[in-house]
Amino acid sequence: MQVKMKFLDRYLTLWIFLAMGLGILIGNVFPGISDVMDHLSIGATNIPLAIGLIVMMYPPLAKVNYNLLPLAFKDKKVLSLSLLLNWIVGPILMFILAVLFLRNEPDYMVGLILIGLARCIAMVIVWNDLAKGNREYAALLIALNSVFQVLFYSLFVWLFINVLPSYFGFAKYAISIEMSEVVKSVLIYLGIPFFAGFLSHRFLPKIKGENWYHRKFIPLISPFTLYALLFTIVLMFSLKGEQIIQLPMQVVKVAVPMVIYFVLMFFISFFINKSMKVAYDKNAAISFTATGNNFELAIAVAIAIFGIHSPQAFVGVIGPLIEVPVLILLVRASLWLKKKYDT
Numbered sequence: 001m002q003v004k005m006k007f008l009d010r011y012l013t014l015w016i017f018l019a020m021g022l023g024i025l026i027g028n029v030f031p032g033i034s035d036v037m038d039h040l041s042i043g044a045t046n047i048p049l050a051i052g053l054i055v056m057m058y059p060p061l062a063k064v065n066y067n068l069l070p071l072a073f074k075d076k077k078v079l080s081l082s083l084l085l086n087w088i089v090g091p092i093l094m095f096i097l098a099v100l101f102l103r104n105e106p107d108y109m110v111g112l113i114l115i116g117l118a119r120c121i122a123m124v125i126v127w128n129d130l131a132k133g134n135r136e137y138a139a140l141l142i143a144l145n146s147v148f149q150v151l152f153y154s155l156f157v158w159l160f161i162n163v164l165p166s167y168f169g170f171a172k173y174a175i176s177i178e179m180s181e182v183v184k185s186v187l188i189y190l191g192i193p194f195f196a197g198f199l200s201h202r203f204l205p206k207i208k209g210e211n212w213y214h215r216k217f218i219p220l221i222s223p224f225t226l227y228a229l230l231f232t233i234v235l236m237f238s239l240k241g242e243q244i245i246q247l248p249m250q251v252v253k254v255a256v257p258m259v260i261y262f263v264l265m266f267f268i269s270f271f272i273n274k275s276m277k278v279a280y281d282k283n284a285a286i287s288f289t290a291t292g293n294n295f296e297l298a299i300a301v302a303i304a305i306f307g308i309h310s311p312q313a314f315v316g317v318i319g320p321l322i323e324v325p326v327l328i329l330l331v332r333a334s335l336w337l338k339k340k341y342d343t
Helices: 013-027 031-040 045-061 066-074 076-102 104-118 124-128 136-168 180-210 211-223 223-238 239-274 280-291 295-306 311-341
Strands: none
Touching: 013 223, 013 311, 031 223, 031 311, 045 136, 045 180, 045 223, 045 295, 066 136, 066 180, 076 136, 076 239, 076 280, 076 295, 104 136, 104 180, 104 239, 104 311, 124 136, 124 211, 124 280, 124 311, 136 180, 136 280, 180 211, 180 295, 223 280, 223 295, 223 311, 239 280, 295 311
16 A cells, blocks of 8 residues: 655645745734734743644654553664664764854754754654555654653753863854753653653543544644644744845755755665664664654744744754655655665
């Protein structure tokens, strides 16, 4: 059976462009929207936006099969490869590209690093299915990444943003993030939906049945990730105002290292797995899990720490705009590699 992308996923890049345009239109028609948003805030937290970001994170975490976690720890080869690629190779590669391409734009550099540290837990299922990867292994690795993000994302932010830039001579940019803010953001924007997703997966199938949960509930809530993402984008771009003319070049600045990252990360992962004699279906699952990123988390953390107007949040929004067309091409590359190498 041939797997096809769902309508919403297939045209994600278009929806993001339309959301940007709608945001710009709203900002010009209603110039007072910034004051309205300020009145809906408690401290630095904007209430509608916070709700939207939590809603954005909940569906992918409700889909995670947490029962697979014990199996992840039994399969030492997959566990080792996944941890190596997701939590060592991926963050280091994105850090290097951020420094090489954006060292004169420290805000964008930090935004790109935040993306590199947020490992994929949602769209990877789409890419894996299209590439004829092993769905069970993909689900297993998503469960593993979900837990690791809750436990270690804050630590990695401290290491890759507060420590390493200064170590490599970027102290003049005073790149620093208050770690208490990162921990609070992770607990709110990842911890709450993670806990809700875990409870949903644990108890709803027992109450309503497995069939209802996977065939009714999950399809019902899945689009809300996209709806919440588009709501965030509309809001962000409605507040950008005078910066709109400069945006195309800013998008290009961020897009170049991001495209290089996706391409390098996929082929590095694929050929490392191949050298370890991993079968194609498992190789595809591991490679696409390592290649994709959790832009929802990166956007939520960037907005919570730096604000919705920030360049760091802007970088997070550009992420899925670039990811979709590039990953579609990498799916085709993966299927070509399957024909070439898989026996």
